[in-house]
Amino acid sequence: MSINKFMKGAVTGWMTSHGEHSDIVMSTRIRLARNLRGFRFPIAFTADEAEKVDSQVSAALLTSDEKGYAYMKMSELPGLERQVLIEKHLVSPQLTDVKRHGAVILSEDETLSIMLNEEDHIRIQCIYPGFQLENAYDHADSVDNYLENKLPYAFDEDFGYLTSCPSNTGTGMRASVMMHLPALTITKQIERIIPAIARLGMIVRGSYGEGSEAPGNIYQVSNQTTLGKPEKEILSDLKNVALRLIAHERRSRELLLSKSRVALENKLFRSLGIISYARLLPSGEAARCLSDVRLGIDLGIIEDVDMSILNELMIFMQPGFLQQYAEADLTAEERDIFRADLFRERLRSEQQTNENNKEN
Amino acid sequence: MLCDNCKERPASVIFTQEGMGGSAERHLCEKCAFQTQVFHFDPSQEPLSIQQFLSHWFSGSESIQPFQQSRDSMPDGPICPDCKLTFRKFLDIGKFGCPTCYDTFRGQLPRVFSKLHNGHTTHVGKIPDSFNERFALKKKVEEIRSKMQEAIEMERFEDAAALRDEANALKERLAECGNGGDGSDVN
Numbered sequence: 219m220s221i222n223k224f225m226k227g228a229v230t231g232w233m234t235s236h237g238e239h240s241d242i243v244m245s246t247r248i249r250l251a252r253n254l255r256g257f258r259f260p261i262a263f264t265a266d267e268a269e270k271v272d273s274q275v276s277a278a279l280l281t282s283d284e285k286g287y288a289y290m291k292m293s294e295l296p297g298l299e300r301q302v303l304i305e306k307h308l309v310s311p312q313l314t315d316v317k318r319h320g321a322v323i324l325s326e327d328e329t330l331s332i333m334l335n336e337e338d339h340i341r342i343q344c345i346y347p348g349f350q351l352e353n354a355y356d357h358a359d360s361v362d363n364y365l366e367n368k369l370p371y372a373f374d375e376d377f378g379y380l381t382s383c384p385s386n387t388g389t390g391m392r393a394s395v396m397m398h399l400p401a402l403t404i405t406k407q408i409e410r411i412i413p414a415i416a417r418l419g420m421i422v423r424g425s426y427g428e429g430s431e432a433p434g435n436i437y438q439v440s441n442q443t444t445l446g447k448p449e450k451e452i453l454s455d456l457k458n459v460a461l462r463l464i465a466h467e468r469r470s471r472e473l474l475l476s477k478s479r480v481a482l483e484n485k486l487f488r489s490l491g492i493i494s495y496a497r498l499l500p501s502g503e504a505a506r507c508l509s510d511v512r513l514g515i516d517l518g519i520i521e522d523v524d525m526s527i528l529n530e531l532m533i534f535m536q537p538g539f540l541q542q543y544a545e546a547d548l549t550a551e552e553r554d555i556f557r558a559d560l561f562r563e564r565l566r567s568e569q570q571t572n573e574n575n576k577e578n
Numbered sequence: 579m580l581c582d583n584c585k586e587r588p589a590s591v592i593f594t595q596e597g598m599g600g601s602a603e604r605h606l607c608e609k610c611a612f613q614t615q616v617f618h619f620d621p622s623q624e625p626l627s628i629q630q631f632l633s634h635w636f637s638g639s640e641s642i643q644p645f646q647q648s649r650d651s652m653p654d655g656p657i658c659p660d661c662k663l664t665f666r667k668f669l670d671i672g673k674f675g676c677p678t679c680y681d682t683f684r685g686q687l688p689r690v691f692s693k694l695h696n697g698h699t700t701h702v703g704k705i706p707d708s709f710n711e712r713f714a715l716k717k718k719v720e721e722i723r724s725k726m727q728e729a730i731e732m733e734r735f736e737d738a739a740a741l742r743d744e745a746n747a748l749k750e751r752l753a754e755c756g757n758g759g760d761g762s763d764v765n
Contacts, residue, residue, distance in 0.1 A: 259661075259673070366706045366707065366708065367707075373709055374680055378701025378703060380680050383673055383674075384672070384674065389704065443694070445691055446701070
């Protein structure tokens, strides 16, 4: 498949680079967990209950004035397509377990995804590019209001929205901000910051990979508690923490530049070299180089490469997307080859666009 | 050796981190190790492992015992009429089975929530618009329904029919104010 055709079909709303502080904040996500009265939670319900929940919620949404919703049942979707939805962060791995009656409803631009019968009956999720907590919340909130008027929510005067996991009870809201923090990582300050943020009731974690490292120096900051604070306050607390992290990251970038400009330029350009010419590109190396190239772009060191490269390629370098790009099943080594191909093509298409622009 | 993180306390825990460039060892004190665990997450688990957290619930120090003896002798606690979850099982799996569980375990929950949510036990955020009105209407429908049963038992069928009409009218209003479900079936 040609890279342009592939990207056209694959780039989703939040991968573009705009919104506030989009040089550091890659995306903002709001998730609301909701359940219907009269049905047991997915952990305990029957196939029949699952079917009823699914049909009630999807009927309510698909008959709304909002056009362009697409409904997908997990058990009817090919494995590769389920994998791609996970890699785009539109559904959770848990939802795609075909034994569990999961389904998803996506808005046309994919900023909104509503998971049905995941851990809860309904999970409304909005992902926006850049730092847009209020906008993402308002969107999720409006969908929530619409559904609330159509369906009997499980709600309790004391405990708020009732959820399957007690860690979501109350607002049912998880707000998170995905941040690219290379300078805080290089200077190892992040190791001190993470425990400090944990004490403020927030959680920081690497967002893509397993284990303690954050591939691509991408971290996710989110609220830990959902009970006892109104939504607006949770959002503003998270916003304050994120703003402080942004300021800290910017200072560290300036410090790195002023103290060791040549060493930094060397590191960043070497990474650009690797993703421009490598023939085998393992995912760890790819993530590290992408982070470097993105930092180079942000600092004005690397020109003529679009800043959305990090958002896009972090997603497209994953196994599901690579196999869709290759239109074939791939072994791990073949994936490294195709990953290298994909990166080279992506950078070449960028070059061509730039040259065309210059000619015109 | 001193802890890599705080550089104050002696290191007693060794972490091996698999990094991009191979693995690296970190020596931490117990305190720092506990704090960094937030970061050592397994993506398939909750940010804070609820199961682990709650499994130490019932008997305080007893739960440190490696095997089930003490747990087996523990009381099951209240049992949910809708999904049959016992309070003890709830603590084991860390999940509620249905909305009714919240009613069943109402007495025990403030302690659970207080631990999970930084001391908070009650919701203070968004309330569904239709909740208050709907709640009152539902109460009314239930009341009428029990009166209707009474009338049927007394063979006052005309009264029962009138009550049924009244309940149906309320049910329609319930639907108008946003209850799409059939939870208030009065027939």
